């Protein structure tokens with residue numbers, strides 16, 4: 001994340017520095033903070049591009065809390081802002097080690113991929129710039145990196161399960177993996193088929209996340225690619241939420257409800273992010289989302 005005025009980035013909740021949000025990295029300090037919902041701007045005074053942080057606590061820090069606060073300060077002191085600009089997202093090619101997007105990029109480059117393929121590079125920057133909520137972008141990023149806490153990923157980290165728990169939350173037959181949950185499972189596949197029908201495309205999709213995404217955003221012409229990306233991101237986001245409901249809250253899978261939710265959310269995001277639409281008729285669009293090409 002690139003810090004501009006800092007008035008839209010929540011200090012504790014948004015993932016703007018390091019590899020997690022600060023409330024997750026420093027839960028104790030978050031608990032002790034007097035300004036849990038504060039923006040970056042409200043947490044200090046920016047002089048040029050550096051910040052003099054003025055964090056306030058609901059009691060005097062001592063012992064481990066003080067140590068944690070020192071660690072927190074040394075982390076946030078690395079942040080730089082461009083106060084003349086709006087807060088925003090974009091890749092920072094210059095290596096200053098401050099921002100999460102860059103951290104993400106570095107992680108990507110260092111893991112298994114000593115050289116990043118140009119089109120892969122584009123995928124990440126595309127996702128970070130997509131007009132969708134932050135959580136949706138990070139979920140997509142984790143899916144593409146194979147880092148969502150599906151059962152197989154948790155098992156690799158020695159989290160143990162009862163036998164039934166390792167099964168897919170939807171079909172309850174196959175083992176739960178990222179590719180299975182989002183693309184391969186016949187229930188997820190039904191959703192994608194419905195979405196494809198909605199945008200007027202009938203094709204067989206790859207069951208691997210990255211290939212699926214690339215094929216999907218290329219289903220229309222250039223003018224459609226951002227819309228298609230938003231559709232893709234929204235679909236995986238809703239499938240993931242549904243998976244959690246099915247897995248942990250005994251939810252019942254209902255394809256129609258899920259597909260309707262996906263479309264309605266996309267419409268809402270298009271409004272919120274001021275994306276151009278072909279039509280202003282929600283009902284017609286809900287029935288059939290026409291592409292340019």
Ligand SMILES: [Zn+2]
Pocket residue numbers: 168169170171172173174180181185186187
């Ligand atoms: Zn399944």
